[in-house]
Amino acid sequence: MTLGTAMSDLQRFHLHLVSDSTGETLEAMAKAALVQFENVRAEKHMWPMVRTPRQMERIMEFVEDRPGLVMYTLVNEDIRRELTRRCAALNIPHVSVLDPVIESLGQFLGARSRGLPGRQHEMDRHYFDRIDALHFTMAHDDGQLATGLMSADIILVGVSRTSKTPTSIYLANKGFKTANVPFVPNAPLPPELEGPLDALVVGLTASPDRLVQVRTNRLRTIKEAPSTSYVDMQAIKEEVLACRRLCSAHQWPVIDVTRRSIEETAAAVLRLHSAREAGLSDGGK
Incomplete structure (x- = not known):
């Protein structure tokens, strides 16, 4: 045809x-x-x-x-x-x-x-809860504010270019105070993540192939040469593996976002949150 x-x-x-x-x-x-x-x-x-x-x-x-x-x-x-x-x-x-x-x-x-x-759409308590959640989420985007995580409902931890920010904003619009923290190899996480938290912590990863593609496009957009470890396949494989190991050590569920839209990733996170609230186990896959 x-x-x-x-x-x-x-x-x-x-x-x-x-x-x-x-x-x-x-x-x-x-x-x-x-x-x-x-x-x-x-x-x-x-x-x-x-x-x-x-x-x-x-x-x-x-x-x-x-x-x-x-x-x-x-x-x-x-x-x-x-x-x-x-x-x-x-x-x-x-x-x-x-x-x-x-x-x-x-x-x-x-x-x-x-x-x-x-x-x-009335400006009731739920409306203002959503506004508070959005303010919190924007303040805690990409690890900008390392403190205050104790007040979060959901915390996303993931490697670069796994849609942490748009997923966080989507969740905030649902009324959930959502922080997102970038996973950077050999860099320490915020101290609050090392202790007990009331928040649901979820790891976000993607396939190395997909990350190479997305990161390369990102570097081209900002007119930087794609010749760094940021887009090196082997380095990315190690980064993804290290992130998964970190989540496993903390018993955080992991979601692979490779074939998921923002809405689908958020839905998976909310399913985990509901299961946690109900005292159920859900692997997030």
Whole structure:
């Protein structure tokens, strides 16, 4: 198959994401669903913070010009009614992605939902906990602040270029105070890591082949010559082995991030954290 044929086989369509809040939940659900289909490309149109029927009218005028699938998270009945009425008139498919979840919860709890738009983004205690976690994580990024680790929920220890920083920020956005400490051969770790900690400590490693590739690209980006031990295959093999030995000596679980996205690595860390909180054993593999 030629490239031209492959491109012609690509199915394109308009995807309208309508939300009465920021649209983050809706976009994440759409993304998770789209990856299940090959040769499909959605032209996404985001419509966040839709709070009035008049806003919906204007959106539907746009949808009429670019028909496709409409996915929405709307709790206000008047706005939902306007959307479903117009979609039905235009014969445009539409789906409320949270309805099955809310209905199931309602049946399980024997209660009705409150129907408040953007409830998950209110500036409540959990919101400020997330802000505190982000401040803590940024202050303890890449070993910048060696003290204060006793206050961490999670500590990531890993060799260079194992995505410690983005993983830490992702975890912080979930409300976990996360510090990350670089493993440098023959360099001492912060003293607090040598004693008992309430935090979950997790080691991050990757295959030497992958590390050589990522580190070489990094040096090219900053216009440095890739002729140091930083990208030497044998040196990296020894570095990874030393890191694994350190984690084994401290009985820290290790996660290989070679084929994991940031989200997958964070999910593995959170699984370890939940297992630890529940008193269960989980090797993190």
